[in-house]
Amino acid sequence: MRFLSTRRRNPAAKPLLLLLALVLVGSAYALISPSASSSADSNVSSQVAAGKAIFETNCSSCHGMNGEGTSQAPSLAGVGAASVDFQMGSGRMPMARPEAQAPAKATDFTSEEISQVAAYVASLAPGPEIPSSDQYSTAGLTAEQLARGGELFRTNCSACHNIEGRGGALPNGSYAPSLMKTSGKHIYEAMRTGPQQMPVFAKGTMTDQDVKEIIGYLNTTHAQPSDGGFALGGLGPVSEGLWAWVIGIGACVLVAIWLARKGARSR
Amino acid sequence: MASPTGTAETSPATEPRTPEQTTSKNPVTGTLSWADDRLGLAKVARGGLRKVFPDHWSFLLGEIALYSFVVLLITGVFLTLWFKPSMAEIDYQGSYQLLRGVPMSEAFASTLDISFDVRGGLLVRQIHHWAALLFVAAAMAHMLRVFFTGAFRKPREVNWLIGVGLFMLAMVEGFAGYSLPDDLLSGTGLRFVDGLIRAIPLVGTWLEFFIFNGEFPGTAIVPRLYMVHILLVPAILLGLIAAHLSLVVYHKHTQYPGPGRTERNVVGYPLFPVYMAKAGGFFFVVFGVITLMAAFMQINPVWKYGPYNPSQVTAGSQPDWYMGWLEGAVRIMPNWESHIGHTTWSWNIFFPGVLLMGVLMTSLVAWPFVERWITADNSYHHILDRPRNVPTRTALGVAAMTGYAMFWLSGGNDIIATHFHVSLNAVTYFMRAAVFAAPVIAYHITKRTCISLQRADLQRLEHGSPSGEIVRDPSGRFTEAHAPISRDEAYSLTQQRELPVLEATTGDDGAPVGNGISKRRARLSRWFLGANMAKPTADEIHIEKEAEPSHRAAELDSSESASQPSVEKAGSAH
Numbered sequence: 001m002r003f004l005s006t007r008r009r010n011p012a013a014k015p016l017l018l019l020l021a022l023v024l025v026g027s028a029y030a031l032i033s034p035s036a037s038s039s040a041d042s043n044v045s046s047q048v049a050a051g052k053a054i055f056e057t058n059c060s061s062c063h064g065m066n067g068e069g070t071s072q073a074p075s076l077a078g079v080g081a082a083s084v085d086f087q088m089g090s091g092r093m094p095m096a097r098p099e100a101q102a103p104a105k106a107t108d109f110t111s112e113e114i115s116q117v118a119a120y121v122a123s124l125a126p127g128p129e130i131p132s133s134d135q136y137s138t139a140g141l142t143a144e145q146l147a148r149g150g151e152l153f154r155t156n157c158s159a160c161h162n163i164e165g166r167g168g169a170l171p172n173g174s175y176a177p178s179l180m181k182t183s184g185k186h187i188y189e190a191m192r193t194g195p196q197q198m199p200v201f202a203k204g205t206m207t208d209q210d211v212k213e214i215i216g217y218l219n220t221t222h223a224q225p226s227d228g229g230f231a232l233g234g235l236g237p238v239s240e241g242l243w244a245w246v247i248g249i250g251a252c253v254l255v256a257i258w259l260a261r262k263g264a265r266s267r
Numbered sequence: 268m269a270s271p272t273g274t275a276e277t278s279p280a281t282e283p284r285t286p287e288q289t290t291s292k293n294p295v296t297g298t299l300s301w302a303d304d305r306l307g308l309a310k311v312a313r314g315g316l317r318k319v320f321p322d323h324w325s326f327l328l329g330e331i332a333l334y335s336f337v338v339l340l341i342t343g344v345f346l347t348l349w350f351k352p353s354m355a356e357i358d359y360q361g362s363y364q365l366l367r368g369v370p371m372s373e374a375f376a377s378t379l380d381i382s383f384d385v386r387g388g389l390l391v392r393q394i395h396h397w398a399a400l401l402f403v404a405a406a407m408a409h410m411l412r413v414f415f416t417g418a419f420r421k422p423r424e425v426n427w428l429i430g431v432g433l434f435m436l437a438m439v440e441g442f443a444g445y446s447l448p449d450d451l452l453s454g455t456g457l458r459f460v461d462g463l464i465r466a467i468p469l470v471g472t473w474l475e476f477f478i479f480n481g482e483f484p485g486t487a488i489v490p491r492l493y494m495v496h497i498l499l500v501p502a503i504l505l506g507l508i509a510a511h512l513s514l515v516v517y518h519k520h521t522q523y524p525g526p527g528r529t530e531r532n533v534v535g536y537p538l539f540p541v542y543m544a545k546a547g548g549f550f551f552v553v554f555g556v557i558t559l560m561a562a563f564m565q566i567n568p569v570w571k572y573g574p575y576n577p578s579q580v581t582a583g584s585q586p587d588w589y590m591g592w593l594e595g596a597v598r599i600m601p602n603w604e605s606h607i608g609h610t611t612w613s614w615n616i617f618f619p620g621v622l623l624m625g626v627l628m629t630s631l632v633a634w635p636f637v638e639r640w641i642t643a644d645n646s647y648h649h650i651l652d653r654p655r656n657v658p659t660r661t662a663l664g665v666a667a668m669t670g671y672a673m674f675w676l677s678g679g680n681d682i683i684a685t686h687f688h689v690s691l692n693a694v695t696y697f698m699r700a701a702v703f704a705a706p707v708i709a710y711h712i713t714k715r716t717c718i719s720l721q722r723a724d725l726q727r728l729e730h731g732s733p734s735g736e737i738v739r740d741p742s743g744r745f746t747e748a749h750a751p752i753s754r755d756e757a758y759s760l761t762q763q764r765e766l767p768v769l770e771a772t773t774g775d776d777g778a779p780v781g782n783g784i785s786k787r788r789a790r791l792s793r794w795f796l797g798a799n800m801a802k803p804t805a806d807e808i809h810i811e812k813e814a815e816p817s818h819r820a821a822e823l824d825s826s827e828s829a830s831q832p833s834v835e836k837a838g839s840a841h
Contacts, residue, residue: 100690143367150365154451154573158581163451164571168582169681173690176582221365221571227382228389228565236452238679240566241588244400247564249331249408251556252401256327259545 044119051120054113058094067124072098079193080127081118086189088114090182092196100173101196128192135208136188138216146220149213156201157214165218166234170197180222184215320542321522321535325412330546331405333508334553335398342395343497349385351377352493354449354486363570371449371574374489378448378569393561399444400566401557403437403589410434414634414664417652418521421645424635426514431631433507436500438589443496445587449489452567454575455584457488459594466616484577521651524762526755530649585678595677596623599698623674630667641791642766643784655724656763658717659795662710669709673702714798721800724760727752731809751811761802768796 007013056065062073069075076083087093091105107114118130141149154163162168165179174197179187188211194200201211232239303309320326353373359366361376362383381388410430413419419427442460446453461483465471480487519533528534536542572581586594596619603614638660639645654661676683677698684691731749738748752760769792772783779785784792 143364147365147367147369150573151369151576154579154581155576158579160582162583163573163581166583167685169684169691171690172692173684175685217365224365226565227570228393228568229561229563231565231568234571235682236583237567237585237587238583238591238682240564241400241591243560243564244397244588245404248397248401248556248560249404252331252405252553253324253328253408255549255552255556256331257324259327259549260322260324262545 047116047119048123049120050113051116051118054109054117055120059117062095067121076121077125078127079121081115081122081130082128082189083193083195084118084121085114085130086186086193086195088117090186101175104177128189131185131188131192133185136184136212136215138184138212138219141213141216145213146216149210149215149217150221152206152210153214153217156206160197162234163236164221164234179218184219187211187215187218316537316539318516318538319533319535320520320538321528321533323523325416326520327549328405328409328412330549331553332402332409333512334550335402335405335557336504336508337550338398338554338557339395339402340501342391342398343501345391346381346395347497349377349381349388350374350447350493352447352490354484354489359574366570366573369574372489374447374449375569375574378450382570390558390561393564393566394557395444396566397560397564398557399441400587400589401553403434403441403587406430406434406437407589410631411664411668415652415654415661416521416523417648417657417660419635420648421639422647423514423518423521424639426511426518427635428632429507429511429514431628433504433511434631435628436504436507440496440500440504441587441589443492443500446492447489447496448567448569449575450567450569451572451575451579451581452569452584454484454577455580456586456590457575458483458577459586459597462613462616463593463620466613467621468612468617469610484575519649521649523651524653524759526758528650528762530647533649583681585682588675591678592671592674593620593624593678595674595680595698596620596702598680599674599677599695599702601699638795641788641795643769643792644766646764650762652763655717655720656799658714658721658798661717662714665713666706666710670702670706673698673705677702718798718800725800725803728757728760728803728808749809751809754810757808757810761808763802765799765802766796768793 055063055067059067062070063076064070064073067076084093087102088107088109089111091107092102095102096105109117115130121127122129153165157165160168160170160176161179162176165182167178168176170176176197182190190198191201191206191211191214192203232243299308351373355373356370357373357376359369359371359376359379361379363379366379378392381392383389413427413430442456446457461475461479464475464478467474475483478488478491479485480491520535522528522533522535525534573579585591597616600615600619603618605612605614652660654664677695680694680698681691683689683694731751734748734750736748737745739745769784769789771786771789772780774780
């Protein structure tokens, strides 16, 4: 070992040692890292590949061949699997035509195909993941928690989605969609990813518990019988005024016409 | 010893007492004469029960409003038994699960209790709210009927003014009631009105603090509005309704033109028994319609809106329909605001919110007097106008209705945008133009339609009615034969009064005379009356030959006269 001790003050020693350290670390990483990826589900890469194929056929004309975005549509780097699951699962993507806002419609993609595209988009850059069912399941919420969900909904959501989630208008042809038939999973994903006009409600602002309570409130209020009769579209005073004139005044005037036509006959 | 004071030696005037009457042994007449001896009912009833009212469906519009008001009084009493007009904050512990533990005012909690815990409470609450919508709607329909038929003309101008006051108060009353439950819509509506108040230049902020007893929302507004809603405004409404109806009795009811109807009589049926039955029955029909609506149609589900919280505003927040036009005006108004010194002038709220209401009120109040000034018509009117015979008034009325409707639609611009899949901005921009353009278009269409209808009447008078028979004359020409119209119809078609178009008075030198008709007034008169078709002369009218008038008169006096309408002389109004 004289060689090492005599040459240790050589000017080349420091750079050489640094190089050696880098090589060692790099080799060690190369040894560990592939083993981690190969120990995971081996079909992730095949899922990503299948998703990429679907993506290239159905999405790339607007979002670009690698999801980098074009003048027509935004980049998908970092939107996450949750975003794909929401947009494709609710039929909003792919869009039928360019318009102010993608409407929800029936989707032709199977849930497997959607999860393949989700895996591909998630592989572009990390983003919100598809939630597990215990993140949005409303089982076991108490009445107080549901009531709190109502308060959260009225404070954060009703300004656009209407008081019971029937939807409302937004500027320039866009709108907040109706939530009457939206699944709990999609509500969770929409809050976390902020699709289209909707703001993102991140976990720091709105915990999973808060989201559960909101979903629970919506499910409960939609499942309740309509107290007091037909809800008239749930649109508030506009439809009430319309029906007051049409049915109320209409019926009274019809009776008035009949009454005035009936002369008095003293027979 | 003190002498008795205050007793006059002689009284200045004496009134003879009616001699004591013998009381009948019959139990019914006995009770009646007992009451008559003490209340003097017979004299009132003799005239009142035989009072004649004419028959037409449009005369019942006001009755719908009156009966809705009665329904409101009845259901309102029930609601006051349970409602707590307090803004003290409590945690809800009632039976509606989805608001369990939510902090809210006692007013809102008691509204929930009425809806869920008081037996029949939700039904009564819904009856009350539907009746309120119907009350204002019927009042408006009644007011339009009076306007279009010219029933506001002399001698009924004062009654028109009372009616305008009733209409305005009805809106205030409705709004106060809408604000009482203290749910999210109530509070949002109050916030809107708070904005209107603050937009009044210079005194706005002071007024706001006066009304809300400090800053919005405070804790005073619900108790104050409660007093306004159940005491102040209903009392004034009741008084005005009494005056309104007394004046109808005093003036006697107007009637549409027709055979036997003149400015000096009323043709119709007596109050007793015919209108007792008809009006009494109609009350139950109106009550029934409202109750059915309340039973089957949900109105203002306060439990969905939740308690008022200034941090919440829901999409689709609208007022009840009668405030919708103001809401719409504010919604489409461009954002104009100016800053002078340290003051802010919110024209964007003041113009559409405060000024527009002033414009509507002023034009409603002024119209009878403006029209009288334009026409210089100083005579009594008990025969109504057919709307076509006053084309300019009718056109103005339709133009005003159209403008109102445009503002109204603007109030629901978000609902229109979502339900017809159009852009909210497009609706708003369209409405900004439509509130000005649509009334002008409606005015011209209506005026031309009225004149065409006058022409059609004229043709019917001069040529008779088309019989549907095609006749070929010897020269081979085809014509449709016209059957002469009846004398009665000709009478109805020619009963309108022809008012002369005013000419500007000028002196010998052609200069305008100080006290005469100004050129502007003459121009207005030409605009108002100039388009009317002249009535045909008696020779030009083509009517069927009828039996001698004397024979008809004899028929009327025969035993069948019980089935004929009664005629009452309109004496007191002259």
